[in-house]
Amino acid sequence: MKTINVTLAGLGGQGVIKASDVLSDAAFRAGFDVKKSEIHGMSQRGGSVSSDVRFGRAVLSPMVTPGEADILVVLAEDQIEVNRTQLRPGGILITPDMIDAARLLNRKSLNIALLGILSRHVDITLDSWLAAIQACFPEKLLISNRQAFEAGRQIPVN
């Protein structure tokens, strides 16, 4: 199978890295070879953050080559243009306006809601997703994140 390239982007504090943790863990649990790569450090201070997740039969480079992301998830409206060059022609762009934030139990779960949308485009079982969410969040945040994931997953793929 072809390696799937996903880039997640946004601003420090939005949960970009957390979302990529959940995605990579779900892909890992689904049995894929996985690599997840991001830059830590200065970006934690409110600046732009992006994380690359690649999964498939055997993944080599940990970075998504610019212009070759199959899926680009952007958590902040003002970061869409900055990251658009990452997406391949015909790739899937997932943006925050696809989710009605008022429907989320916790607005901070936007990152996981967008993963719910992403989940409809990749071959990862629901069990793997739920196990990954369980593994990545403390008990008290599980309900809101499961709800956010479900809210995103229910959005029809057009």
Add this chain to the structure above:
Amino acid sequence: MKPDRQLLSGNSAIALAALHAGVALGTGYPGTPSTEILEYFSKIGGKAQWSPNEKVALEVGIGVAYGGARSLVTMKHVGLNVAADPLFSAAYTGVVGALVIVSADDPGMASSQNEQDNRRYAVAAGIPMLEPSDSQEAYDFTLAAIEISECWKIPVMLRVTTRVCHTQAVVRPRATVVPSPAPHFEHDLRGRNLIPPNARPAHRRLRQKLAEIDPWNEASPYNQVIPGSPKLGIITSGVCYMHAREAAPEASFLKLGLTHPLPMKKIAAFVKSMDRCVVIEENDPYLADAIRAQGLKVESKPGMFRFGELNVNRVQRILANNTTAEPTRPPGKPPELCEGCSHRVVFQALHNLDCIVAGDIGCYALGVLPPFSAMDCCVCMGSSLGIGLGLRHVLPPAEAKRVVSVIGDSTFVHSGMTGLAEMVYNPPSTGHVVILLDNGTTAMTGHQEHPGTGRTLEHAQTGKVVYEDLARAMGIKDVQVVALGKDSAEFEQLIKDSLASEKLVFIVARRPCILVAKYIREYEKCATKLEVCPQ
């Protein structure tokens, strides 16, 4: 999911290997991209400590290894500059238990002041070096480094880069590991006292060890040939192997894992069997220079690829000898001091007073950015004191009187104290003002403890260095301790008065980092109740 399969960052993989190999103590100083190694080592049950700086961390590690136990010392690339002194001598004395030094390099400077290539240090100090390319190899090569270190009784460098440290990938831990030795001490006065009559034979012993490792490495499993087309051969190491394999799947590869001393016979045979041979490496042309010095014909990357990280696309360009301008990604949002950060108060005051600010390494380096634009230099850990003093010594008085040194709490303990000694010993005629920004944590690298917080790596209560007491003991007469408020006017007045006094003034500007204030309160509460703190 198979239980023997884990998704781990390179840093976590190094820590796991250290645990499996029975490393008795891990030491280091926080620095991106190396920080998580010791944190994870501690989390999974290893004994880990933050040292005040990398030099001390390495010295503690040398002591551990002299005592026959296994030692892991971690740091970012520039940390090895600080630890270079003990490194070069430890290579001469050798060790009993393993001594593995992790140098985490940062090509592209994601969060560093330079992109120095620490492979040069392995050559300069004369120690073996391993370069893993992913998390699995980070695990395997850590074990190998321990074995090599104990076999030849020599410190070993594990050289990793940001993309190895911070990439999560699948790791299958080894089932059996070498049992760890019982620590004990044996005198070796000649071997470890590097007075010249002892150091001369020690240097010969070191070269002899390297001469033995050399033929062993020619046949070692750490350097692999991956056969492909004889038309293109690629020699590479570290994460560059992954990029190159993807960029040119049809090529033949010589993937080097143990890159000092280099297996030159293996390299020569590979080069001679290829129509065209290209070296793919980040940073300096370390491999290419060494291979060419043997008279072997290999291509090195064009100069433009010495800057920044490589990726699949850049490797394709190198292979195509394409030196046209590379596409640039639109600039993202730059980082900034957090809303409510106490540093904002200080830099607003320094901005208002138009001070000449010798800055230092930490979050507060963001004081250089608008709206403050209030930092004139940021060079290396602890440099604010010396540079501020140098400026004071030579600038005309009107300018000299505006010079201020600004340094963070962790950075001060790391290497600011000697600068303070310099200030007492060689005071400028216009005096000097040092502002210690005490936010109670090593904020930049993700909030690690340090000797000034009085808490260990695991946040348990321990001895504490008190800056104001220290400054007074060192001979600073005017020591001011200020609890920073939200408004900068009061602090601005204090700086103004301190500058006008033309004396040596040491100001401790105190307020916990807003990102961890909550946790610090919890740790302190636990300490008074003698409870175990929540992690």
